[in-house]
Amino acid sequence: MFETLINFSLKIQAGLKNEIEILRKINHPNLIKLNSVYKTTNSYCLVFELFSGGNLKKFVQKNGVLSETQAAFILRSILEGLAYLHSVNIMHRDIKPENILFRNPNLTDKNQIVLADFGLATSNDVPEYLYFRCGTPGYVAPEILNASCPLDRYDVKCDMFSLGVTLFYVLTGFLPYPRKRELIQENMECKFEFENPGFKKLSDSGW
Amino acid sequence: MNSKTLGSKNYQIQVGDVFYQFYKKFLAKDIIFKLVCQETKRITASEALEHDFFNLKGFEYDVEIEAEEIFKPKTQPSLPSLNIMEFNKFFLLLLIVETFSFI
Numbered sequence: 001m002f003e004t005l006i007n008f009s010l011k012i013q014a015g016l017k018n019e020i021e022i023l024r025k026i027n028h029p030n031l032i033k034l035n036s037v038y039k040t041t042n043s044y045c046l047v048f049e050l051f052s053g054g055n056l057k058k059f060v061q062k063n064g065v066l067s068e069t070q071a072a073f074i075l076r077s078i079l080e081g082l083a084y085l086h087s088v089n090i091m092h093r094d095i096k097p098e099n100i101l102f103r104n105p106n107l108t109d110k111n112q113i114v115l116a117d118f119g120l121a122t123s124n125d126v127p128e129y130l131y132f133r134c135g136t137p138g139y140v141a142p143e144i145l146n147a148s149c150p151l152d153r154y155d156v157k158c159d160m161f162s163l164g165v166t167l168f169y170v171l172t173g174f175l176p177y178p179r180k181r182e183l184i185q186e187n188m189e190c191k192f193e194f195e196n197p198g199f200k201k202l203s204d205s206g207w
Numbered sequence: 208m209n210s211k212t213l214g215s216k217n218y219q220i221q222v223g224d225v226f227y228q229f230y231k232k233f234l235a236k237d238i239i240f241k242l243v244c245q246e247t248k249r250i251t252a253s254e255a256l257e258h259d260f261f262n263l264k265g266f267e268y269d270v271e272i273e274a275e276e277i278f279k280p281k282t283q284p285s286l287p288s289l290n291i292m293e294f295n296k297f298f299l300l301l302l303i304v305e306t307f308s309f310i
Contacts (some may be wrong), residue, residue: 068231068232068234068235068260069231071235072260072261072262075261076256076261079252079255079256079261080256082252083251083252083253083256085252086251086252141246142246143246154246156251156252157246157249157251158246159252160242160249160250160251160252160255161242161243161246161249163242163255164238164239164241164242164243165243167235167238167239167242168239168243171235176243190243192239192243194236199232199235199236
């Protein structure tokens with residue numbers, strides 16, 4: 001039991017070190033920036049910029065579903081960050097509305113939108129992480145859920161799947177799987193339901 | 208009815224609001240489909256950035272979307288107000304002109 005706890009703690013430490021390493025490597029206006037790291041006797045403190053605008057999930061819960069133009073504006077900024085991230089061979093593996101943050105409540109330009117939480121991010125050159133099952137049920141790519149051995153490696157495209165589900169959510173207010181009880185199974189089989197009421201309703205004219 | 212411009216720099220058409228909304232909806236479904244499809248067919252981040260959905264606002268490819276315009280609160284458009292005094296002055300002037308022309 002004690003040994004298991006030590007192994008678990010070592011795994012967390014390794015994951016945290018990996019996150020810090022990745023955060024130090026990246027530099028893009030649409031990706032969260034690590035300011036500094038402090039180590040105390042029993043913990044690490046990671047200091048980030050303050051994001052007072054909340055996250056995309058709260059934004060949708062407060063203001064209702066987004067129009068296509070609003071969704072395009074927000075996710076385009078995230079895509080720019082992702083394109084950079086993928087160009088340096090890093091995948092995020094946990095893209096979801098909760099991890100898309102706003103610098104302040106008034107969205108005045110695209111640099112106000114930032115992708116955060118690199119806890120599951122990894123470089124493409126770490127073989128043991130490339131068949132590791134992780135992510136948020138509903139948003140995770142099927143190839144991650146189906147990965148079980150080194151032969152089942154996945155790549156940066158797993159982030160694109162999560163971005164697609166995020167886009168679906170912000171436009172409709174729902175996840176694309178009709179039966180919530182079988183979420184993981186439907187996520188794994190990628191059973192998408194496009195006959196969602198959110199897609200039948202047209203946005204307001206203009207924007 | 209308002210109209211929007213669709214198309215590229217070389218070819219543009221004016222469309223009504225309803226068509227524009229349907230087109231936006233179509234683009235949204237199209238990009239989602241390309242993002243969640245089978246891994247081998249899925250588009251990359253740079254390819255997605257080129258998709259028309261992420262280049263909305265009339266779909267002119269070089270236009271930067273202004274955030275303030277997109278996220279401003281929805282308000283009912285106000286009707287143009289009719290200034291009665293201005294209208295009376297104009298009518299009087301017209302009457303004088305007409306009278307002189309008759310004489």
